[in-house]
Amino acid sequence: MTDLRHHGDVEATPGLVDLAVNVRSGSPPAWLRAVLHDAVDACAAYPDPARARAAVAAAHGRPEDEVLLTAGAAETFTLVARALAPRHAVVVHPSFTEPEAALRAHGHAVHRHLLDAPSYLLTPPPEDADLVVLGNPTNPTSVLHPGGDVAALCRPGRTVVLDEAFADTDPGEPQSLAARRDLPGLLVVRSLTKTWGLAGLRVGYALGPPDLVAALAAVQPHWPVSTPALAALEACSTPAALAQAETWAHELAGHRRALLDLLPAGVEVVGQPRSSFVLLRLPDADRVRRELRAAGFAVRRGDTFPGLAPDHLRVAVRDPTTSAAFTAALAAILERS
Ligand SMILES: Cc1ncc(COP(=O)(O)O)c(C=O)c1O
Numbered sequence: 001m002t003d004l005r006h007h008g009d010v011e012a013t014p015g016l017v018d019l020a021v022n023v024r025s026g027s028p029p030a031w032l033r034a035v036l037h038d039a040v041d042a043c044a045a046y047p048d049p050a051r052a053r054a055a056v057a058a059a060h061g062r063p064e065d066e067v068l069l070t071a072g073a074a075e076t077f078t079l080v081a082r083a084l085a086p087r088h089a090v091v092v093h094p095s096f097t098e099p100e101a102a103l104r105a106h107g108h109a110v111h112r113h114l115l116d117a118p119s120y121l122l123t124p125p126p127e128d129a130d131l132v133v134l135g136n137p138t139n140p141t142s143v144l145h146p147g148g149d150v151a152a153l154c155r156p157g158r159t160v161v162l163d164e165a166f167a168d169t170d171p172g173e174p175q176s177l178a179a180r181r182d183l184p185g186l187l188v189v190r191s192l193t194k195t196w197g198l199a200g201l202r203v204g205y206a207l208g209p210p211d212l213v214a215a216l217a218a219v220q221p222h223w224p225v226s227t228p229a230l231a232a233l234e235a236c237s238t239p240a241a242l243a244q245a246e247t248w249a250h251e252l253a254g255h256r257r258a259l260l261d262l263l264p265a266g267v268e269v270v271g272q273p274r275s276s277f278v279l280l281r282l283p284d285a286d287r288v289r290r291e292l293r294a295a296g297f298a299v300r301r302g303d304t305f306p307g308l309a310p311d312h313l314r315v316a317v318r319d320p321t322t323s324a325a326f327t328a329a330l331a332a333i334l335e336r337s
Contacts, residue, residue: 004097004104006304008314009199016298019316019326022139022166022277024248027197032235036201039231047223052230055237056205060178065210068217069225069233071202073165073191074098077133079216080161080187081106086131094120094140094307096163099133114307115141120271122149135163137170140305140314142273147175154183159212165191165204169275171249178207187212192236194276195245203229252276252317259315259323264331270312277316285311288333295329 008020018025028036049069057064070076081102090111091100103110113125113132122145125132132153137144153160160183167176167190178188187208193199203225206216225233235241259278260269270279279302282288292299302312315326 002097002306003304004101006097006301008298008300011300012298013293015296016293017296017318017322017326018298019318019322020298020300020314021199022194022275022316023199024195024197024276025318027195028232029244032196032198032232035231035235036228039228042231043227045227047225047227047230049225049230052225052233052237055234059237059242060207062179062181062207063210066181066207066213068206068208068213068220069230070204070206070220071224071226071229072193073163073189073204073206074102075202075220075224076187076189076204076206076216077102077161078106079219080131080133080159081108082219083215084131084159086159088126088129089131090125090129090133092122092125092132092134094138094305095133095135096139096165097305099161099163100306103133112306118271119143121145125153130157131159131161133161133163135165136175137166137275139166139275140277140300140302140308140312141271141279142275142277143271144170144175144274147177150175150177151180151183151186154186156184159185159187161187161189163189165189166194166275168195168245169249169252171246171253181209185209185212187216192232195248196232196236198232201229201232202226203232205233255319255323256317258320259317259327262320262323262327264327264334266334267330277314279308280313280315281311282313282334283311284337285313288330288337289313291333292326292329295333297326297329 011020012018077099120141120143191204268281300314302308303310
């Protein structure tokens with residue numbers, strides 16, 4: 001059985017260049033760290049989510065009762081598993097494994113809908129699925145499904161949990177469904193972890209119909225989101241913060257191009273990467289991964305993702321200097337093979 005609870009943080013041992021975890025490096029920016037420090041001073045009181053909820057709602061043009069603030073996207077997956085009683089739960093794979101792990105931990109049977117190589121683009125899941133979970137852009141393939149194809153999954157009687165934790169890595173987010181209020185049963189899951197470098201803060205939110213948001217809130221512990229996390233939500237929802245994220249998304253596209261251009265012969269790029277990581281395929285990838293560690297680079301193994309194989313590796317997009325050092329190490333390993 002695949003280890004659904006294996007994540008890149010286990011591979012990113014201190015001392016190695018971290019290409020295993022897809023959190024933006026160099027973040028959070030100084031202005032956001034100042035916001036967090038100030039919020040620590042307010043921590044004697046219980047957290048009040050009102051301003052953060054209003055800020056998130058305004059940023060997405062949605063009413064406040066369509067916003068659920070969470071301790072990271074991962075919390076939403078647990079709340080879904082706790083609150084819903086799906087008869088036929090389908091998780092689209094390869095994808096982030098926490099949604100399936102949470103569903104199984106709560107006793108739900110999970111049907112895996114595997115997407116096909118080489119494109120890994122979305123194909124319709126079983127018609128009778130009353131819960132469908134997918135990510136867009138998708139971790140680990142970095143594939144961005146057309147928003148229209150995702151929207152077509154929604155119908156009365158079905159909940160679609162759309163993990164958009166990486167949506168803000170795509171400039172302008174044209175495929176995002178975060179503002180779509182017309183689609184029945186759509187829950188869009190967002191995170192501050194990746195772009196803002198806040199993995200340790202545990203902060204995110206979900207957007208969906210008021211009845212679904214209320215059902216998830218009802219099974220959430222009281223005070224689920226800390227005062228510093230609420231301050232981050234408010235600060236990262238301002239027009240200036242959103243503009244900064246947009247600038248980074250454009251910069252990322254250039255850095256991704258640089259990484260792809262530097263990859264040595266014999267390494268296949270899977271699908272069409274559109275996020276802050278790329279999925280690679282190469283012979284003997286597990287040995288290569290271990291040799292990369294010896295050379296100082298941590299990359300993410302692919303074989304713990306349902307639908308992928310031991311010859312897959314996921315690599316974070318970093319600045320071109322880091323990518324040049326990584327690809328040189330990779331080329332040297334492949335030449336020795
Ligand atoms: C696709 C995807 N969704 C969600 C998460 C978890 O996000 P958070 O830190 O907000 O719980 C991750 C973390 O790796 C992820 O890759």
